[in-house]
Amino acid sequence: MDVSRRGFFKLSGLSIAALAAGLGFDPAVAEAKGYALKLEGTKKIPSICHFCSGGCGMLLYVKEGKLIHLEGDPDHPTNEGTLCPKAASLLSVANSPDRVTKPRRRAPGADKWEDISWEEALDIVAKKTKEVRDASWKVADQIVNAKTGLTESLTVNRVEGIAFLGSAEVDNEESYLIKKFCQLIGTPYNEHQARI
Amino acid sequence: MSPSFGRGAMTNSWSDLKNAEVFLIAGSNCAENHPIAMKWINRAKENGAKIIVVDPRFTRTASKADIFAQIRPGTDIAYLGAIINYIIEQKLYDQKYVLNYTNALLKVSTDYKLEDGLFSGYDAKTRKYGTASWGYQLGPDKKPLKAESIEDPDSVFSKLKAHYSRYTFDTAEKISGIPAAKIKEIADVFCKGKPASILYALGMTQHTTGVQGIRAYAIIQLLLGNIGKAGGGINALRGEPNVQGSTDMANLVSNLPGYLPHPINTDKTLRDYLVRNGSFFEKHIVAQLKAWFGENATKDNDYGFSLLPKTNPAVNATMVKLFEMMNKEQFKLLFNVGSNSLVSIPDRQLVRSALTKLDMLVVSDLFEIETAQFWREPGVNPADIKTEVIMFPAAFVYEKAGSMSNSSRWIQWKDAALEPLGESLPDLDMLDHLFKKIRKLYAGSTDVKDAPILKARWDYGEHTSALKVLQELSGYDETTGKLLPTIGDYLKAPIGTASTGCWIYAGVTGNGNLAARRNNADPSGLGLFKDWSFAWPGNVRILYNRASCDEAGQPVDAKRKLIWWDEAAKVWAGNDGGDLVDKTKGPDTPEGKLSFRMNPEGVGRLFAATYMSGLPAEAPADGLPAIGIRPAGICVDGPLPEFYEPTESPTTNILHPEVSISPCALVVSTQIGKSDKFPHVLTTYGVVEHFCAGGITRNIPWLNEIMPEPFAEISKNLAAKIKVVEGDMVEVSSARGKITVRALVTDRLQSYKVNGKDTETIGMPWSWGFASLSPGPSTNEITIAALDPGAGTPEYKVCLVDIRRAN
Incomplete structure (x- = not known):
């Protein structure tokens, strides 16, 4: 019955508004309403x-x-x-x-991830940072002075074993804290994709 | 750009592009990779601007060009040199600009020379230059001697003229494959339009002569008087959302935030650092030390200068070299935030191997990128890989508050619109929590090495606040603890009384958060939008805009007025903020004359001479080395751009066959191919649907539907020769590896002649890897790791390959 009604109105050349009146609502309003619903x-x-x-x-x-x-x-x-x-x-x-929504750990030699808590992940990384920092701390560079030919010991207070890549993909505030973090723990080895 | 103008940043802005009369777009396919540029370029075109595109391929950008030239990858300096030669020979340069705003008249050291492709000072053993002979002739006052006229044989201008006299249109044609008549046409059209804008991106930088290519642009634009003007400039279209900001923040081994040089091992004290780098940096490094160490940085303890690590300048640890160091087992722990090196580093076998040498890899990202799961790349046995991997889930841009700096240097703030997905957190929070945990582990230590951690000022609230970090960048009056209102207040503050984490951002939050401003009024109609967000430095929208005025301080272009000297009010006024030392110093004062105030000479540098300004005529009475004001930025591979063949080239350099490739290029790849086995030139590029290493875009279904896989784009001639039709699988191989992809047979690449020999360029997008929703072979399996000696940028744009049917 619906079909035939629609066909009838079409054939009779009546306006959309008249059609709507026949149906009991105005499609122009309904259409606007439909769009509004999404953003309402x-x-x-x-x-x-x-x-x-x-x-x-x-x-x-x-x-x-x-x-x-x-x-x-x-x-x-x-x-x-x-x-x-x-x-x-x-x-x-x-x-x-497909977003990663939980911290994960892949153990040495493992073939899969395991979910871990933020607390656990941060602890693991903090401890490792301290371990590598303490083990790879360099107090001085031994440099041959070009003029005198003598070896000089130049204080550098630098971490040799930690590098940090990042990042042109993060905010200014994050990029700045990356640099500050690196300098405070003592690694100058901070680079990122601006270079490439 | 920094050796030419004093700052390494795009000179103008996106919306300023509409003011140009002519564009040279070379080394950028902005229609695909920076689509927003085309909006403004098209607007200029509607007003009659001409567009010149030079590219190895007829790109989507080229489809809008009035003149298109197909170039052999890596030969830009040859045709640009010919244009410089033509400008000088035909006297097409802007005489007043050249005399007043460049170093054209300064006299170059008589020891300087170029012989058989080598500049003076070359050491074949270290493959490096000693740069002493690249200086000026200095007077008794230690200032450069100035010639009476540009004809003086010792003048920079004469050196420039002699240098490029070898670059004829015919020579350039033989090298670049662009017909001589076409190069002349480009020169004529480009020189006629004022203002003229140059746009480039990675197509220009990813070469072993990348820095020198940009220097060639700088020379052209300085000769034509196009820098500092609306619609002019050299517009470096930066490749990532915040690459301007991350460079400002110095996620780079050679700098501290705000382009301060990183301290090196001979800098025993702050004074040593200033002797090397000039007194200009004193205020800025002290302000940074105050930001980092607060009350623990005092005059008495050298402002805590000893708390900063010092590098060994003999070690080059730029990104690709860093992976080389990693592969030699230097690093045990790698943090990897927002980057996907396993896809993005050339000759990527190095990355694959280097990551296995780590004890621990820490990744923070949105998706499980290839680098995070290198231990399960197909063909790899996870059991063999002992690297522990921790992955933090990162929040996305709209899930966190903070600012990013776009290519126009606009620092734009956004609030968090959404909560981070699941347990993901902003990297800001991750770094804050991590630092606090590390500090706890060191609590109570009296070891000297732990002092930087324990003495640091680090307080961004219980819930890490990005605004607090931005305020640290903006700067405080350390005597009152209040924010410094403007960069002017910072510059006026006595040394040691002000702090800022990054001095070029000073003032960004001084009078409210200016980065969050959303007033889009543009009263001048020049697209300056100076009340929208905040541009560094000091809200200047067009860098070096003093050069848009004549000697009397009046705009030379009446239609595009940026700034002017208001004689009645005795102040520089304008539509833009003035790029000036002091806006109350008139055009006839020494300060008011400086067109390029960040250069020690105060002018643009046609010749990148070594020079330190402000050295006293007499040695200091106390016997200590003198401190100058500011050193010039130099290019390690020469004071003038010279053409060298790419590291892997199908031919020999006809200018100097004995020194064919860059004598300073840093070649990291161990396998180098020759043209007998690998006859074709491969160039890599991006497509609009994917972004860089694809870590995000290959996980977006819409984009994968439009651009599902990588391909090799080849000419119809080459397709016929290797008997493939579009869609066939082809194997592309280099000395380093091979990959199989689909062939795209196209008119966009044409066969061409190089030094008389038929040559083919093959084009390949590079955004794929083995993971994601849409995996595909990585083009960087076959590219070469050969680096620009100054910037460390790899030559992604040129290597030699062979190609054949795969099935």
């Missing part, structure tokens, strides 16, 4: 894209702690609301089932 009750929060160095603005639509929708920030002067395919796909990272 969401909070718009600006953020920054995480791919190239454009620093394009993104708007995140968040509801009950979930990312519902992501689009270009129309107020951002660089991208004026547009996003490239990569940036547009960042919606999926927030809810990806």
Whole structure:
């Protein structure tokens, strides 16, 4: 019966509004409502894209702690609301089932991961840092002075056994703390992908 | 760029690109890798701007070009040298700019020379240069002598002219494969448009002559007067979301935050450090020591300078070399945050081997990247690998508060929009918790070596606060404990009374969090947006903008006014913040004349001379070595760009066959191929759907659907020769390995002639690895680890390969 009604209205050339009136609601309103439903009750929060160095603005639509929708920030002067395919796909990272969500440990020689707690992971790493730091501490470089030909002992107070890679993928504050952390524990061996 | 202009950063901004009249885009496929650039380039094009693209492939960027030239990878300096020669011969340079804003008139040491491809001072044993002969002739006041005219045979300009007289269009054609007439056309179009902008990215830097290629750009732009101007500049399109910031923060072995030189083993005291680096750095390193050690850094204890580790300058520990050191078992513990070296390092067998030498690998990332699971790469037996691996789950960009600095040097703040997924945490929290745990382990120690940990100022709240960290970067008045309002206040504060973790960020949170500003008004219409976020230094949007004015301090381009001297108010005013020492010092004062204030000469450097400014005429009476003000940034492989063949090249350098490749290149790969066995040139590139090593993008289903696997892009000629059609599997091999991928047969690559010989370029994207939702062979299995001697950047863009049908 539904089908025939629809067919009838189509054939009779009546307007959509008339059709809607016949159905008891206005599709224009319903359509707008449908779109609104997706974003209804969401909070718009600006953020920054995480791919190239454009620093394009993104708007995140968040509801009950979930990312519902992501689009270009129309107020951002660089991208004026547009996003490239990569940036547009960042919606999926927030809810990806492939994210690592717990600290993990792979034991020497093991063929799989085991989940561990943050506390445990931090303890393991802190202890290892101390162990390697203490064992590889270098007080001085022995350098031959080019002018005198004599070997000089130059104080360096440096850790030789720890290196830190990172990172152009983290925030300024994190990148800064990486450097500060390295310098305080005594390793100058901090590099990252800006080099390559 | 830093040896030319004094700072290593993109000079202009994304939105400034619309102001250009002509673009040279060479070494960047921005349409795919920096799509936002195209928005502004297209806007300029609509206003009549011309676009020149030089690339080994006809890229998506090239599809928008008015002039396109296909170049043999790694030969940029040959055609750029020919353009420099043409500019000088035809007197196309901006005479006033060259005289006032470059070192063209300064006299070069009479010991300087270039002979058979080697600059003076070369030591064949160490493969390094002694740079003493690259200096200026100095007067009794220790200042460079200035020639009367640029015709003076000792002047920088004359040296430049003589150097590039060898680079004719015909020579450049033989080397680069670009027809001579096309190079002339590029030169004519580029020189005619004012302002003219150069854009580059990794296509230019990933060579053993990467730094020198950018130097060639700098020479062209200084000759044409295009630096410091809206619509001009050299726009280094940085490759990662925060690579500008992470470079500012010095996640690099040779620096401390804010581009301070890292202390070395001969710096026994702060004074030694200043003798080597100049008094300019005194305020900044002391402020950093105050930020790190607070009240434990005092004048009496040399501001805690002894608490910093000192490097051995004889050891090169740049990223690829660091893996070499790791492979020799130097490191027992590696932290790996936000990087995927097993995919991204050239000749990646080195990484695979080096990681097995560690006791422990600590990874923090979003996904289980290849580097985190190197112990189970196909073909590897996990039981053989004794490295313990700890993986921390990292929070993503929108799950944490903090700032990133984009290519335009805009420090942009964002609040956390979401809670971190599952148990993941920001790296900030991880580092904070870890440092506090380590400090606890050392509690009570009186050992000298533990003092830096125990005496550090480290308080970012119970719940680690990114804002507190940014405030540390912004800086405090240490006498009151209050935030310093602006960078001006920081610079005025007496040494030892101010702290900042990174002086170029001083003031970013001084008057509220300026990085969070969202006023997008642009009253000048020049795309400056100076109330949107905050740009370092001091909210200057176009670097070196003093050079946009004439000697009287008035803008030379009436349509694009950045700053000007307001004689009535006795102050520099403008649409942009002035890149000036002091905005109350007029254009006729020594300070007000400085166009490139970060260089010791105060001008742009056509010739990258060795020089330290401010040395006293007489040696100090106390017998101690004198402290100068500021040393010049130099290039370790020469004061002028010279063309050298890539490490693996299909031909010999016709300028100097005996010194064919860079005499300073750092070759890490042990297997080097020759053109008899590996006749084709491989160049690697990125595609819009994937990002760098693919750690994120290969885990996004949408992107994998559009771009599921890597491929080898070859010309129709080559396809016919090896009898493959599109979609066939091909094996691409180098002296280091081989991989099998699908063939993409295309018109975007054409056969060309090099020194008369037919040559083929093969193109391959490199973003794949064995893990993720969309695994694929890693192109870095076959690339070469040969590094630029100054920057340490590998020559990803050129190596020799062979190709054949795989099935």
